[in-house]
Structures are given as C-alpha cells and as structure tokens.
Amino acid sequence: MQARPTICTTFHHEHTEMSSPANRKDPKALAERLQTGNRRALAQAITLIESARPDDRLRASELLQRLDASRSVALRIGLSGTPGVGKSTFIEAFGMRLIDAGRKVAVLAVDPSSTLSGGSILGDKTRMDQLARSQHAYIRPSPSEGTLGGVARRTRETIRLVEAAGFDTIIVETVGVGQSETAVAEMTDVFLLLLAPAGGDELQGVKRGIMEIADLIVINKADGALKPVAEMTRTEYAGALRLMRRRPDDPDGIPTALTVSSLTGDGLPELWDRMTELFAWRERNGWIGQTRSVQAATAFDRALEQGILRAVRDNAAFLQDLRGLRAEVATGKIDPEVAAGRVVRQVFGTPSEDA
Numbered sequence: 001m002q003a004r005p006t007i008c009t010t011f012h013h014e015h016t017e018m019s020s021p022a023n024r025k026d027p028k029a030l031a032e033r034l035q036t037g038n039r040r041a042l043a044q045a046i047t048l049i050e051s052a053r054p055d056d057r058l059r060a061s062e063l064l065q066r067l068d069a070s071r072s073v074a075l076r077i078g079l080s081g082t083p084g085v086g087k088s089t090f091i092e093a094f095g096m097r098l099i100d101a102g103r104k105v106a107v108l109a110v111d112p113s114s115t116l117s118g119g120s121i122l123g124d125k126t127r128m129d130q131l132a133r134s135q136h137a138y139i140r141p142s143p144s145e146g147t148l149g150g151v152a153r154r155t156r157e158t159i160r161l162v163e164a165a166g167f168d169t170i171i172v173e174t175v176g177v178g179q180s181e182t183a184v185a186e187m188t189d190v191f192l193l194l195l196a197p198a199g200g201d202e203l204q205g206v207k208r209g210i211m212e213i214a215d216l217i218v219i220n221k222a223d224g225a226l227k228p229v230a231e232m233t234r235t236e237y238a239g240a241l242r243l244m245r246r247r248p249d250d251p252d253g254i255p256t257a258l259t260v261s262s263l264t265g266d267g268l269p270e271l272w273d274r275m276t277e278l279f280a281w282r283e284r285n286g287w288i289g290q291t292r293s294v295q296a297a298t299a300f301d302r303a304l305e306q307g308i309l310r311a312v313r314d315n316a317a318f319l320q321d322l323r324g325l326r327a328e329v330a331t332g333k334i335d336p337e338v339a340a341g342r343v344v345r346q347v348f349g350t351p352s353e354d355a
Contacts, residue, residue, distance in 0.1 A: 027062035035068060037166045039138065046140060049157045064157060067164045074106075074163045075279050078184040080174045080210065081194030086220050086262055088127035090194060091171055093262040095128075098169055098272070099136045106167040107131070107139045108158055110174055138162060156187050156299055185213045186295055189288060190275050193217045195237070197229040212244055215255050215278060218271060222259035230259045251281045312347055321346065 030048070033041035049060040081087045095105045107128070131137045140158065159170055174184045185191045193214035211217075217237045222230035237257040244255075258274065260267030282288050312318055325339040 027059050027066055031063055031066035031164075034161065035071070035164050035166075039165075042138065042161060042165045043140075045161050046154075046158055049154050049161070050142065060157070064160060067160060071164050071166075074159075074168045074170050075190070075276070076159060076188040077169070077171045077275065078174065078188035078191040079171055079194060080184065080192075081220075082196065085194050085196045087173055087194055089262040090218075090220055090260070091173060092128040092131045093265060094268055094271075095131045095137055095171070096134070097265065097268055099131075099134055103136075103169045104167045105131070105137045106162040106165075106170045107137070108155060108162070108170065108172045109139065109141045110155065110172070138165075138167060155184075156295070159187060186298055189279055189282065189291075191215050192275075194220055195233065196221055197226045197233045211240065215250075216271065216274060217241065217255065217257040219257065219259045220262055222267060223261035223264050227259075227261075234259050249285060249287060251278065254278055308347075312343065318343070318346065 030041055030045055034045050045063060048056055048063065051057070051060070079087065079091070081090075091107055091109075095107065098105050128139060132139050140162075142155070142158070155172060159172070162170055170188075172184050172188055191214055193210060193216070195217060197219060217234075219230045219234045219237070234257045241255045241257065256274070258267060258271055260271055262268075279288070282291075313322065322343065325334065325342065328334040329336050329339050
C-alpha cells in the first residue's frame with residue numbers, strides 16, 4: 001500500500017500536555033490542543049459533543065466552529081456487514097496495514113444500544129487489541145442510543161474532531177445490515193459492504209437498499225477451505241451488481257466485488273488500491289466536495305428538526321398539552337398526524353399541512 005502524505009503535526013501520547021480541569025471544557029483551549037494531535041484532548045472533545053447537557057451543547061458548538069476547516073481532507077470509509085462476518089478482524093488487519101504504510105487511522109465503532117436499558121457493550125477495543133495499542137490509531141466506540149441508520153447520534157461531529165486531530169483515514173463501522181442501516185453513506189466517501197462466503201441463499205438475505213449504496217462488496221474469510229466458496233460468492237454478487245442502477249458519474253467498474261482474507265492479508269492491498277482510485281476519481285470530478293456540501297445541509301435539516309422538537313418538549317407551557325395529546329393518541333381518540341398538527345399550530349401559529 002502506498003502511503004499518502006500526512007496531513008497533521010506530530011501525534012502526541014495521551015499522557016502529554018495534561019490539561020487543568022478549568023481548560024477541559026474551554027472550547028478555545030480544547031480546540032488548540034486537539035489540533036496538535038493530543039489524544040486526551042480528542043477524547044475530551046468527543047465526550048463533550050456526545051453530552052446532552054444544554055451547557056455542554058453550547059460549548060460543543062463553539063468547539064466545532066473553532067476547528068480549522070482545511071483539515072477536513074481525510075478519506076472517510078463506511079463499513080457495514082452481516083453478523084459474524086468478521087468486521088473487527090477485518091478492521092484490525094486493514095488498519096494495521098494502513099499504519100505500516102504511514103497512515104493514521106481512526107475507527108468510529110457504533111454498538112447497538114439496548115431498547116430496554118439503553119446500555120451498550122462497546123467491546124470493539126477488546127476485539128481490536130493490536131490496533132488499539134498503536135499510537136497511530138484511535139478507536140472510539142459509541143452507543144447508537146436508538147439512532148437509525150447504523151450510526152451514533154454525534155458520528156458526523158466526531159468525524160470532524162478526529163480529522164482535526166490529524167487522522168487521514170476514518171473508518172465508520174455501522175451496526176447491522178438492512179434498509180434502515182444506510183445513513184453512514186451520507187457522511188462517508190466510500191462505502192464497503194463486508195460479507196462472508198456463502199451459498200446463493202445469502203444473496204437473497206441482503207437488502208437491495210444497502211446493495212445499491214455499496215461501492216465495494218468485500219467477501220471476507222477468503223482463505224483455506226473457504227477460498228473457493230468466497231470466489232464463487234464474489235462472482236454471484238458481481239453478477240447481481242451489474243443489474244443495479246448506479247450513479248452515472250462513477251468510473252467504470254464501480255460497484256464491484258472483491259475477496260480478502262483478514263488472516264493472511266490476501267486481497268487487502270488490492271482493496272486499498274480500488275478505494276483510493278475511487279476516492280481520487282470522485283475528488284477530481286468534484287463529487288467529494290459536492291457530496292460533503294449535501295451532507296452538511298442534511299445535517300442542518302436534522303439538527304433543526306431535533307432542535308425544534310426538543311424546544312417544544314422542554315417548554316413548560318406546552319408540556320401539559322403534549323402529555324394530554326399523547327394520551328389521546330395512545331388510546332385512539334385522535335389521529336397522530338392531527339395531534340401533531342395541533343402542536344405545530346400552537347407553537348408557530350400557522351396552519352399545518354398535516355392537520
């Protein structure tokens with residue numbers, strides 16, 4: 001794998017430049033330390049943006065505004081895969097090869113949260129032991145907290161933070177595989193779908209939606225007795241991809257299917273070559289800049305929706321009415337959209353299309 005020029009200053013260890021309690025949440029000081037590659041500052045910054053406290057949200061907003069936008073040049077890789085496909089093993093093998101080639105790798109691993117307790121196992125650091133020990137890698141597991149799309153609530157902001165800290169390759173590992181697990185494609189440059197060697201029935205179990213957004217379908221575990229099966233699986237998926245409509249501005253050969261072995265390393269250099277070729281093509285043709293503009297606008301829309309909903313829920317004047325309407329909706333006395341329309345009219349004083 002050919003090394004890409006580094007985009008950051010020397011990366012510091014977590015124990016360097018210990019911050020005082022007063023500076024830990026000061027946005028200006030935190031941004032300065034973060035952009036020198038300080039690991040402790042990076043961890044504190046991510047914790048800050050993940051906080052739901054109103055005062056922390058204000059500090060987080062200021063922190064993001066203070067980041068140097070010119071540092072947002074990392075290759076962002078989205079990764080999803082079926083359970084048992086070996087995502088953690090793949091990420092560790094792939095990440096270590098990138099580090100050997102001079103890259104700095106950040107892994108944002110999203111674990112599903114329990115719908116009952118809200119808890120999450122967050123075990124990716126234990127599954128990527130070698131990568132977790134490297135000073136050129138940073139692994140941040142985050143709970144999904146019920147967020148759809150296979151990403152955590154603040155994944156997009158976390159991407160900006162690790163870019164600012166000097167990481168030039170970011171892998172966003174999503175939870176699950178399915179029609180709703182595709183939001184990661186809205187915040188990454190190349191999307192990988194990792195699959196295991198299997199028969200034709202496996203092809204029927206993968207949702208068309210995620211197949212259509214995958215740039216590269218990667219068949220893992222292509223070693224030993226499974227190698228012929230992996231090649232057969234690759235052929236089946238390659239045939240399926242030819243039947244799907246693709247973006248007209250992508251180069252020939254995309255999407256495509258490849259085989260790799262996370263144990264032997266076979267296929268990993270070829271995979272990296274295809275990824276960097278695709279990224280370079282999209283960068284030259286303006287796709288990266290255009291897509292990131294769309295991503296930012298989409299993030300604004302979602303933040304606005306969430307902000308309005310939060311403001312309504314936190315408003316004491318509306319709280320009692322909301323509880324009453326929710327109870328009427330739950331018992332079937334009023335249609336949910338009609339009830340929502342009432343709230344909109346009460347908040348904005350304008351008619352609602354849903355009323």
